[in-house]
Amino acid sequence: MASSRSQVRVVIVEDHVLFAESLELALSVEGYDVRRLTLPTEPCSPGTLVAGILRQHPRIVLLDFDLGRFGDGVRLVEPLAKVGTDVVVVTAATDEARWGQALRHGARTVLSKSQPLNDILGTVRRLNQGLSVLDVHEREKLIRLWHQRRHEIADLQTKIDLLTARESQVLGHLMRGRTVHEIATSSVVSEATVRTQVKAILAKLEVSSQIAAVGLAHRLGWKSPVA
Incomplete structure (x- = not known):
């Protein structure tokens, strides 16, 4: 059953300030309780950043892959998903194997920053309504690509060793x-x-x-x- 939008806290974890501000404004206009996480200026552990996100008590986290000094945001997906947070990756990355990695670690879906802003808003709406946000076959395809990439990398490592x-x-x-x-x-x-x-x-x-x-x-x- 959908919650009142004002009761749904959405935390944005994004190092591109203009894009983050656009998301924050659009979601606020829709009535959601939106917080934008201030990323640390120095490198930190995933645990530190996860703790900072969870202190905001999010229902939904909109997460970028590339987080400046912090590095790869995929490291945050699993610990956030394990505590019941709906993680949506919003990224400029086009590597579908990388998308599959995020899904394998518990992300609900992955969206491209090139998609219309309304697609992101629609995903948040569907999550609030308890609806699916990614086709099962598409999820399986992307995760399969990630597994294939892992095998390829392992083979390359064996050769270089x-x-x-x-x-x-x-x-x-x-x-x-x-x-x-x-x-x-x-x-x-x-x-x-x-x-x-x-x-x-x-x-x-x-x-x-x-x-x-x-x-x-x-x-x-x-x-x-x-x-």
């Missing part, structure tokens, strides 16, 4: 755009030695070019040991 310390250093240099000649000069080894190391990297990562190896490392979010 095969690299020796020296090969990891060479890959790090390649990620910085350095040529074989530059790597050889800075490492005081022959170019033939570096080329042999690059060939070993390509073989272990199962790619055919330096560009592909660098792309794989970036996709994994791999951090090079090169200072």
